[in-house]
Amino acid sequence: MTGRIVSIALDSPLDTEFDYRWTPASAGAPEPRPGQLALVPFGRREVVGLVTAVGDASDYDASKLRDIIDVREQLAPLPADWIALCRFAADYYQRPLGEVMLPCLPKGLRTAPTVALDRALKKRAGLSGATGKAAARKGKAATDTADLAPPAAVPGLPAPAAPPKLNAGQQAAVDAIVAAEGFAAHLLFGVTGSGKTEVYLHAAQAVIAREQASGRQAQVLILVPEINLTPQLEGSVRARFPHLKVVTLHSQLAEGERLRNWIAAHLGDAAIVLGTRLSVLAAMPQLKLIVVDEEHDPSYKQQEGLRYSARDLAIWRARQQDIPVVLGSATPSIESWHHASNGRYRRLDLTQRAAAHAQLPRVGLIDMEVNKAPDGLSPPLVAALRARLERGEQSLLFLNRRGYAPVMHCDACGWISNCRRCTAFMVLHKPERRLRCHHCSLELRIPHACPTCGNVDLQPMGRGTQRVEEHLQVLFPQARVLRIDADSTRKKGSAQAAFDSVHRGEVDILLGTQMVAKGHDFQRLTLVGVINPDTALFSQDYRAGERLFAQLMQVAGRAGRAAVAEGSAQRSEVLVQTRYPQHPLYRALLAHDYPGFAQATLAERRSAGLPPFVYQALLRAEAKQLQAALDFLQAARDLMPVDGIVINDPVPMTVTRVAGVERAQLLVESSSRAQLQAFLRPWTAALRQQKSRLRWSLEVDPVDI
Ligand SMILES: [Zn+2]
Ligand SMILES: [Zn+2]
Numbered sequence: 001m002t003g004r005i006v007s008i009a010l011d012s013p014l015d016t017e018f019d020y021r022w023t024p025a026s027a028g029a030p031e032p033r034p035g036q037l038a039l040v041p042f043g044r045r046e047v048v049g050l051v052t053a054v055g056d057a058s059d060y061d062a063s064k065l066r067d068i069i070d071v072r073e074q075l076a077p078l079p080a081d082w083i084a085l086c087r088f089a090a091d092y093y094q095r096p097l098g099e100v101m102l103p104c105l106p107k108g109l110r111t112a113p114t115v116a117l118d119r120a121l122k123k124r125a126g127l128s129g130a131t132g133k134a135a136a137r138k139g140k141a142a143t144d145t146a147d148l149a150p151p152a153a154v155p156g157l158p159a160p161a162a163p164p165k166l167n168a169g170q171q172a173a174v175d176a177i178v179a180a181e182g183f184a185a186h187l188l189f190g191v192t193g194s195g196k197t198e199v200y201l202h203a204a205q206a207v208i209a210r211e212q213a214s215g216r217q218a219q220v221l222i223l224v225p226e227i228n229l230t231p232q233l234e235g236s237v238r239a240r241f242p243h244l245k246v247v248t249l250h251s252q253l254a255e256g257e258r259l260r261n262w263i264a265a266h267l268g269d270a271a272i273v274l275g276t277r278l279s280v281l282a283a284m285p286q287l288k289l290i291v292v293d294e295e296h297d298p299s300y301k302q303q304e305g306l307r308y309s310a311r312d313l314a315i316w317r318a319r320q321q322d323i324p325v326v327l328g329s330a331t332p333s334i335e336s337w338h339h340a341s342n343g344r345y346r347r348l349d350l351t352q353r354a355a356a357h358a359q360l361p362r363v364g365l366i367d368m369e370v371n372k373a374p375d376g377l378s379p380p381l382v383a384a385l386r387a388r389l390e391r392g393e394q395s396l397l398f399l400n401r402r403g404y405a406p407v408m409h410c411d412a413c414g415w416i417s418n419c420r421r422c423t424a425f426m427v428l429h430k431p432e433r434r435l436r437c438h439h440c441s442l443e444l445r446i447p448h449a450c451p452t453c454g455n456v457d458l459q460p461m462g463r464g465t466q467r468v469e470e471h472l473q474v475l476f477p478q479a480r481v482l483r484i485d486a487d488s489t490r491k492k493g494s495a496q497a498a499f500d501s502v503h504r505g506e507v508d509i510l511l512g513t514q515m516v517a518k519g520h521d522f523q524r525l526t527l528v529g530v531i532n533p534d535t536a537l538f539s540q541d542y543r544a545g546e547r548l549f550a551q552l553m554q555v556a557g558r559a560g561r562a563a564v565a566e567g568s569a570q571r572s573e574v575l576v577q578t579r580y581p582q583h584p585l586y587r588a589l590l591a592h593d594y595p596g597f598a599q600a601t602l603a604e605r606r607s608a609g610l611p612p613f614v615y616q617a618l619l620r621a622e623a624k625q626l627q628a629a630l631d632f633l634q635a636a637r638d639l640m641p642v643d644g645i646v647i648n649d650p651v652p653m654t655v656t657r658v659a660g661v662e663r664a665q666l667l668v669e670s671s672s673r674a675q676l677q678a679f680l681r682p683w684t685a686a687l688r689q690q691k692s693r694l695r696w697s698l699e700v701d702p703v704d705i
Contacts, residue, residue, distance in 0.1 A: 003022050003023035003024075003062060004021070004022045004023075004031055004054050004055065005020075005021065005022075005054070005056070005057050005062055005065065006020050006021070006022050006053070006054050006068060007051070007052045007054075008020055008049035008050065008051055008052065008068075009049055009050045009052050009097045009098035009102070010042060010047055010049040010098045010102070011047070011049075011098050011099055011101075011102035011103060011110070012042075012096065012098055012099070013096060013099065013688075015096040015097075015688060016096070017052055017053075017097065017098070018040070018049070019065055020040050020065055020067065020068045021062045021066065021067050021068070022054075022067070022071075032051050032054055032068065032071045033054065033077050034051050034052055034053060034054060034077065034083065035051065035077030035078035035079060035080065035083060036073075036077045036078075037049070037051075037072040037075060038050075038051055038068050038069075038070065038071045039069040039070040039071075039072075040068050041069065046112050048072075048109070048110050048111065048112065049098065050078065050083075050102065051071075052083065052097070072109075072114065074117065074118065074121055075109070075121070075263075075266075076266070078266070078283050081320060082283040085281070085313070085316070085320065086100045086101045086281070088316060088320075089281070089308055089313060090306075091681075092677070092700060093306055093308055093700050094617075094680055094681070094684040094698050094700060095306050099305070099306065100306050103305060104278060104281040104282075104306075105262070106258045106259040107255050107259070108120060108255060108256070108258075108259035109259065109262075116255065116256065116259055117259070119256070120256065120259045120260045120263055124260065124263060124264070163198070163201065163205075163240065164198060166195070166198060166199075167195070169194075169349065169351055169352060170198055172348070173186075173188055173199045173203075173348040173350065174199055174202045176348055177199075177203040177289075177324050177326055177348075178203055178206040178207060178210070178324075180324045182322040182323070183318055183319045183322050183323065183324070183325075184325075184346060185318065185324075185325050185327065185339070185344065185345040185346070186324065186325070186326045186327065186345065186346050186347075186348050187295075187327050187329075187332055187336055187345045187346070187347045187348065188326050188327065188329070188350065189329065189332060189340075189347055189348065190328070190330060190349065190350025190351075191330045191360065192330050192554065192556075192557025193521075193557060194330070194350035194351070194352060195350060196293070196350065197233060197293075199326075199328070199348075200222060200291045200293065200326065200328065201236065201240050203291075203324075203326065204220040204222070204241075204272065204289060205240070205241070207220065207288050208244070208288075211286075211288055216286070217268055217271075217286040218271065218286055218288040218289075219265070219268065219270065219271055219272070219273065219285075219286040219287050219288060220271065220272050220273070220289045220290075220291070221273050221279065221280070221282075221284060221289070221314075222237070222272065222273070222275075222290075222291045222293065223275060223276070223277065223279060223290070223291065223300070223310060223311075223314060224274065224275070224276060224293050224294070225276070225277075225293070225294050225299045225518070226276065226297075227248060227250040227252065227274075232520070232521065233274070233293070234246075234248065234274055237274055241271070241272060244272060245269050245270045245271055245272075246270065246271070246272045246273075246274065247260075247264050247265060247270040247272075247273055247274070248261060248274050248275055249261055249262060249265065249273055249274075249275030249276070249278065249279035250275055250276040250278065250279070251278060261273075262282060262283075265279075265283065265284050266282070266283040266284070266285070267285075268284075268285050276299070277299065277300050277308075278310075280313045280314050280317065281313070287317070287321050287323065288321075289323060289324055289325075289326070290314050290317065290323070290325040290326070291325075291326045291328065292311050292314050292325070292326070292327045292328065293328050294328065294329055294518070295311050295327035295328060295329045295332060296329045296331055296332055296333040296336070296550050298547065301703045303704075307698075307699040307700070307702075309701060309703075311327065311333075312701070329550075330553055330554065330594070331549060331553045331554070332594075332598070333546070334605065334612065335611065335612045337598040337602070338602055339612075341602075359572075361528070361556055361559040361571065361572035361573055361574045362571055362572070362573050362574070363556060363573075363574045363575075363576065363592070364380075364573065364574065364575050364590075365575075365576050365578055365586055366378050366380050366575055366577045366578070367578070367581045368577050368578060368579045373577070375463075376399075376463045376467070376471060376531055376532070377471060377472075377475070377529075377531070378577055380575065381529045381577060382475060384527055384529070384573065384575055385509065385527065388508075388526060388527050389476060389478075389479055389508055389509075391526075393524055393525070393526040394502070394507065394509070394522060394524040394525040394526070394527075395508070395509045395510070395525070395526070395527040395529065396509075396510045396511075396512075396516060396525055396527070396528045396529070396558055397468065397509065397510070397511040397512075397528075397529045397530075397531060398512065398514075398516060398528065398529065398531065398555045399463075399464065399465050399513065399531040399532060400514055400533070400551070401464040401465065401513070401532075402438075402464050402465050402466070402487055402513050403427035403429050403436065403438075403465070403466055403487070404429055404430035404431075404460060404463075404464055404466040404467045404470075405427070405428040405460030405461055405462050405463055406425055406427055406428075406461070406462045406463075407425040407426070407428070407460075407461045408426070408428050408435065408446075408459065408460055408461065409458070409459055409461050410453065410455050410457075410458055410459075411457065411459060412453050412455040412457075413450060413453040413455065415450050415451065415452040415453070416461075417435055419437040419439065419440065419442055420442075421437070421440050421442055421660045422437055422439045422440050422442075422657050422658045422659065423655050423656045423657045424438070424439045424655055424658075425437075426442070427464065428446065428460050428464075429487065430460075430466055430467070430470075432487070433445065433446055434446065435447075439655060439658045439659070440658055440659035446458075463532075465483050465485050465511055465512060465513060466487075468511060468531065472509055476508075476509070479509055480507050480508045480509070481507075481508065481509045481511060482498060482502065482507040482509070482510050482511070483511045484498050484499070484510065484511070484512035484513075484516050485512050485513040485515060486513070486515070489515070495515065502520075502522055503520075503522065505524055510522075510525075514551060516558070517551055517554045517555040518554060520558065521558075522558055525559050525572070526572045527559065527572065527573050527575070528559045528572075528573070528574045529575050529577070530555065530574070530575070530577060531577055533548060533551075533552065533576065533578065534578055534579055536548040537580060537585065540654060540705075541704060541705060542605070542608070542610050542705070543704075545585055545601065546601060549588070549589065552589055553589070553592075553594065555574075556574040556589075559572035559573065559574055576589070584600060609669075611701075613671070614669050614670065615669065615670050615672070615673045615676045615701070616667060616668065616700075616701065616702055617667075617668045617676060617680055617698060617699065617700045617701075618665055618666070618667055618699045618702040618705060619633060619636060619665065619666040619687075619696060619698050620653070620663060620664070620665045620666075620696060620697050620698075620699070621633050621650075621663070621664055621665070621694055621695070622661045622663050622695040622696070623661070623694050623695075624662065625662060626656065626657075626664065628662075629650075629662055629663065629664040629694065630650045630652070632692060632694050633650030633664055633666040635690075636666060636683075636687060637649075637650065637666060639683065639686050639687070640683060640686060642679060643675070643679075644670055644672060644675045645668060645669070645670050645675065645676065645679045646668070646669040647666065647668050647669075648666065648668070648669070649666075650664050650665070650666045651664060651665060652664050653665050665705075667705065668680075680698070680700065684698055
């Protein structure tokens with residue numbers, strides 16, 4: 001009996017698929033199919049790969065090939081459209097196919113022993129048998145239209161939360177999404193509190209009901225930037241769809257749970273998948289709607305390995321599946337706004353806040369040239385805090401810098417706390433009594449005296465959240481102050497516990513970094529203070545302004561979310577401390593004018609030749625010596641002739657040295673995406689051929705330049 005030649009993608013930097021031989025162990029043994037996982041020998045190891053093609057052995061010398069050890073028959077093959085998605089991502093982001101496919105699978109599928117996989121599948125089978133009616137109902141939900149009837153009649157299932165009535169804008173948005181035939185990209189633009197979540201949930205419900213009515217299954221993928229910050233969304237989804245299987249997919253799940261949830265998505269058991277960026281690469285055979293919440297959020301971009309944008313892949317996937325996709329945001333990315341302006345996306349506006357009496361907060365600018373604040377808090381901001389304390393309302397202070405002070409210095413000799421391994425300062429962490437480098441995590445005890453001159457009077461310079469917390473405790477000794485940042489929430493679950501205490505009203509002043517800006521509705525909050533946002537105005541990164549605007553709108557949205565009974569309390573307030581109150585970004589913020597800000601930003605980008613008007617790729621190199629990294633990039637620059645491509649000079653990165661490694665980069669630009677892609681393919685292949693021992697990486701559509 002002749003065997004078969006099987007092409008397999010492996011998690012290897014070699015940009016190729018590997019051929020193996022398969023011969024049936026016994027008569028009638030099923031031969032491997034594309035999309036199946038297989039255990040194969042690779043070098044001296046045994047590794048799991050993914051079958052991409054199966055061919056006839058007769059026209060090929062198969063005798064030199066090694067044999068497949070095992071095919072994972074127990075798991076249904078990954079579908080062809082998923083393989084196509086991975087092929088696209090590999091091609092577009094210039095990564096070997098195997099390095100795209102394998103790392104995005106849960107670990108339990110990629111390991112040689114099948115224990116985890118078998119256990120997960122057994123649990124799935126056991127579950128539908130053991131819990132009887134309720135589980136069986138889940139299993140066949142998608143083929144039974146009666147399942148959208150109130151499930152209160154079914155014992156053991158919680159009653160669904162009654163969906164709130166939509167306002168006219170929300171209803172129009174839902175209608176537009178559901179009415180779309182085939183692929184359509186919608187940009188759902190609505191201020192914080194305008195009820196975007198309700199639009200997602202109603203659209204999901206309508207799409208699932210429509211498919212069920214035709215006897216078809218439906219799956220909905222809802223992408224969120226960070227699962228930790230959106231427990232409220234998860235709660236809403238589960239409460240609304242108690243009769244459907246809802247699973248989450250994110251990197252913080254325990255391996256077993258992640259594997260089970262991934263399988264539930266892959267086998268179509270899960271009607272709704274709620275996940276972070278990695279879930280855009282989950283197999284979902286019945287996918288009918290994709291939602292990308294907070295589509296502008298930078299965490300949709302993966303910063304290592306396959307440097308993909310989950311938002312962009314979501315658009316591609318919706319087009320591939322010929323289904324609608326919804327991008328939601330109060331401050332859309334400039335790219336998405338551009339696409340909505342030129343008609344590629346349909347813009348759906350939510351202009352009202354959903355809660356009847358909730359109003360947009362009043363934004364005020366505190367001019368720091370006039371109001372001196374040696375401790376970081378200006379007199380008007382302190383007065384506003386005091387008024388909230390007297391009324392028993394909550395305040396939030398936003399300072400996007402953790403630690404006590406960003407640097408320590410010596411007045412006597414000018415010593416400053418540089419990290420010896422990075423081009424960066426060591427940050428003073430006073431409660432922990434440490435200097436910490438936020439780039440390489442090096443930690444030192446706070447020196448008792450200046451390492452250079454022996455002066456014992458070392459001073460902190462600038463301020464972070466810890467220092468403002470200390471000052472608040474002096475100003476308002478009776479107030480309950482809570483700081484939330486990466487340092488105060490290192491323990492698992494501590495961030496959630498901290499947010500819960502804010503919701504319970506146990507906190508008067510909440511102080512934090514961007515962690516406090518996202519996702520939470522604080523009902524008692526009526527004041528948001530922003531401390532020192534100005535540095536972003538003068539950043540080298542051309543996206544810094546866009547990010548700052550989004551961040552300020554988002555943190556401002558924390559205030560005044562509750563429907564305030566008329567006359568009972570005054571309107572919520574946002575106070576921004578700035579030395580540049582005339583800056584156009586702040587003028588737009590005062591007017592809650594995102595469209596004006598976006599239009600001005602697009603005009604600037606157009607005249608400066610920046611994305612979305614050009615397409616970019618960034619080649620980075622790392623070496624012990626900066627010159628070696630620059631030489632590598634210079635050689636890469638001269639590697640091949642280019643047409644319609646601009647390759648800039650190699651330059652050191654802004655933070656040049658991290659953990660003793662020097663880093664440089666080379667920016668490649670073109671006004672045509674197709675031309676850029678056509679250049680990158682052979683260029684990347686040639687770079688791989690170079691056998692340089694130096695580490696390099698390529699990022700297509702880079703976000704941090
Ligand atoms: Zn000194
Ligand atoms: Zn360092």
